[in-house]
Amino acid sequence: MGDVNSILTEAEARHLMRRAGFGASPKELAKLAKRGLTRGQLVDGLLKFKTKPLKVGKKDGLDDVYDRWLELMLKTKTPLLEKLVLFWHDHFATANAKVQNTRRMAQQNALLRTMAKGDFGQFLKRINKDPAVMEFLDTLRNNAKTPNENYARELMELFSLGVVDEAGQPNYAQEDIVQIARAFSGWRLDDDGNAVFRESRHDFNADHPERGPKVIFKSHGMFGAEGVDLAGSGEGAQEIDAVIDAILRHRDSAGRSTVGRRITRHLFDYFAWDSPSTALVDELLDASGFATTWNIGALVKTILVHDAFYETAVPVHLGGTKKSVKWPVDFVVGTLRLLRVAPKRRKWLGLAIPDRDSLRGYLDDMGQRLFDPPSVFGWDWEAAWISSATLLARCGFVRDVAAARAKGKQGFHPEKLVPLTLQTPDDIIDAASNVLGIRDQLSPSDREVLQDYLTDGGAVATLDLTDAEVRNRKLHGLFALLMESPAYQLH
């Protein structure tokens, strides 16, 4: 049993860098080992980041901004920030397919960066007024006469409470959606694209006495039969914040913070494994103080130093049961970082081989287009990442990385990653799988398969890696098989 003060083992450090970042090279891990850091110290280091928005040129289209984000992920020294921005992008899923505005999408990305480890309550209040969200979820079309329920529904269902609590009890009723839609009516964008309140479009009780006061959570959220009167602190622009305050005070059927539990569960799913027990969720929530401080950074740290997080490191062949499927962006960015392949930036950001796709194109085929999640639900995780189509897309990317034989930084050069003095298949497999961070994840039968591949079924006993032909054929091939392997799809 360990805690925040436990000294990290090499396997734990590797795992932490894999999940809270995009993986670490054997050299980086050796450096970390020398420092003898505790879990808490390394996580504090990872959480130490300053944010600045992605650069957006005046003429940039969304693809340019997307490429900048990918470039940043490939080079960043603060990968946990990027992992958090990806998480919030999925959580507050907003698609340019509907927003159709590069500046607003970039502006939202900047907000996700600013608030990535900040105050979740403030985060929700700023999301309410984020121009891309206002367009995507129809706040801009919500007015007193004909309230549009789209944002009100998704705010509760996806951004905060969830439809049901841990015990399967409903957190709110359709009536609450109607009332919140009324409270949010009248918000528009001014000429500079900032959220602005238009009184004339707002549903004032004085103008519509027949609709009554806006009251939410009657007999839900432990607010009693009276619920919460949104006009408690006055009708008008302030109602948009009053809704968030009520949502944050919402208690589930067990009397626990509904939002606290749900965000804790969701972040744990993301960084560790799917479906933790309610007891574990509560333990993390209590230890982090999230339900009172709403401090995201503290919650992330609590998760990343907990033993339950490190259970994910146990290899499947040794009985590990807590594995997650790598997101496509993790697969692409992590691979290029570990193999030290720098994509070229000519027409677009892509691999240095002729007639091949942009990195964005590979990601599309793997089922993940940043800035364009498939719906307000974000992406489906875990098994949903893997289908025949997406598996082939992963293998296609691997094929192209392994075949990128260009000179210099843009090529894949395994001779710089693996000592050429190695001769036995076992040593070569050790070295190559260590570069990719999966040496310990390979089962004995995986190793046999790879040995068989390297030796052409036992036809040779050793390999001469100083021979370019051998390297080109078998070392490139070995790396490709390792990246295609089931073990490398998981983390």
Add this chain to the structure above:
Amino acid sequence: MAISRRSFLKGSSLAAASSLVAPALLGNPFVRKAFADTIGDRYFLSVFLDGGNDGFNTVLPVDDGGATLRTAYDAARTTGSSGINIGPAALAGTLIGTDPGSGAQLALHPALTGFKQLYDAGKLAVIQGCGYPRPNLSHESSRLAWETGTPPGQSAGTGWLGRYLAANYTGNDIPAICLRWGLGGEFRQTATSVLATGRLRYLNFPYDPAFWDDIERKRQAFHALYTGAQSTGLPIADYIGASGIATLLATESYAGLHDLYESDRPEFNQAYEDLDERLGYNLREAAKVIHGIASGVPNVHARLLDVATGGYDTHSDQGSTTPDGHHWGLLAEVGNSLKLFYDDCVDMGVGDKVVIMVWSEFGRRVPQNDGGTDHGTQYPVFVLGGAVQGGVYGNHPNINESALSDDGNTVYSQAAADPFRSTDMRDVYGTILKHWLGMAHGTILGSVLALDAGDPAERWTQENFDMGFLA
């Protein structure tokens, strides 16, 4: 090995068959599974309209009949600048039958001319008022209800067709294919492999072209790594293992279907190009699979197919009344694309062997908001194909303001005497399973669809798997 799976199975015992084919082919799980088929030489295609289609502007009352359907429609849907009301004059060219409950004359949306032709030919069943009890207005929850064939809160986890697949197939078989970039939820299960690809031509296995003579070694290694992952005991690893094997084998059989179709069927291939609709292109992929099976391509027998198309979440600027409007365009796409696909099937000689079901996660609100409609409940499902008994089935929901729920939606009803009685989605599924997919009535109730408990007027407590749209 260019031997047709069907031709060697026909009329011969397993022992006799084994003398006709090489051992390697018989050892292939794809071929072995042929003996367990219940779908026979038929095909079933699911077409999902993602976002919630506005059913009340898809099948419309032209008059009141013995009730007040048209009056209620005109009260809920406005004319004018952001109006979405479609007047009787605009419906004159797409009239269909009458509403069984009220006797009102019905029409399809004027963009659905393709469906009108199929209806007139007796090949289109319009099944009104489809839904499930206590409807949920969340896209996700309601789609899950439709995919799983279970009302929200009782979710089975697996898809309704997934349970059918699990009852009939195992291992590395590929009985179903989704022609989209992900798995259709109605196929979800863990017993057998379902392919998913938006475009068949991308189903090539990507080998490094620099060393052709190493490819066989790489294939062996890939096969062995994924075989090993299939039996770890960890579900996600086992799933990845099974997917990898199925994918590898599929690349060796399915990718060629693209070229085969283009060379064998140039006229229809071009017709989809000329139509130039997303759904049309997706359906063309389904046609390629059917053509492959009909041509006897080895190891290809995914007879359950799935395509999807989106854009139906019409909260604003719905555009129902003019050809340049959004919803008009969507419905034109559906009608024209499926008419072309049906013609393609007829031309391939399988017009009577393909049944298509068109569904969405819910309909939309009866009263419109500014220029669109919010999430709703019951809506019409379409079933079409050469074997379909065309006509109007099920009642139009009651859209009188006084009959709506507080949020403005139609109310699910199973009361026998109600002229607006809803059609439960499970009666549609059950009829398809029983009359098309060859599953026994009792098996359907035992392993695919479960009756609700509760008030028979408000719950699905009595099944009807003989709705009549399939004989």
